[in-house]
Amino acid sequence: MASPRIEAPHPRRSFLSDFILGSQDGLVNVLGILLGLSAAHSDIRIILIATLAALGAESISMGAVAYTSTLARRRLYLSEVDREKREMLELPEIEREEVRDVLAGWGLTGADLEDLLDRICRYPRVMLEFMMAFELRLAPVDEHEARHSAAIVGAATGVGSFVPLIPFLDPALSVTQAAITAVILSGLALFTIGWYEARTTVGSVWASGIRMLVIGLGAGFAGFLIGHFLGGTGI
Secondary structure, three states: OOOOOOOOOOHHHHHHHHHHHHHHHHHHHHHHHHHHHHHHOOOHHHHHHHHHHHHHHHHHHHHHHHHHHHHHHHHHHHHHHHHHHHHHHHOHHHHHHHHHHHHHHOOOOHHHHHHHHHHHHHOHHHHHHHHHHHHOOOOOOOOOHHHHHHHHHHHHHHHHHHOOOHHHHOOOOOHHHHHHHHHHHHHHHHHHHHHHHHHHOOOOHHHHHHHHHHHHHHHHHHHHHHHHHHHHHOO
């Protein structure tokens, strides 16, 4: 029996999800760290060193997580392919009934159902891919996707992390001024990410942008509160 064709997801769809994951995570985490440190310390050198260290670690970590999680999805898909192949050989009638159940769930009945059922089960490769997609609801993962995902997520995390850091690199700004400017820049960036998501997929660009803005700044504000509390306790 021929193996199913393993294709990568549509490049645009894969890029979008990886880009949003990395950029949002990097921006929100670094903003939270910056606001927390700004509330606890006035030494901008300490703030920059700690944040740059977090930026580097976050980018590498997110890239690694993207790689391992994507690789795990591919291994799961391939293991399910092997299991389905065995069941098609050893339990053909049961597998045929499973195809019938899927078709019946779509509303097919009578001769139409039986005709399509025969057509699908006549070709092992068609039947296998049908079961993977519509019974197990698993999508194929290309062998190169893990590396591509890691590169995109890692790079997007680095870019997103750098956005709230920009004001702190301006020596003319105080820590408080830099923190306020970071919130404004991050808010604009988060809204743009949400806007881009809606423009690329479906939904209201305003609703998507505002949702991303509220989630991101909410997490950043949590970092500010923690830093403010710890700074007040003298830790």
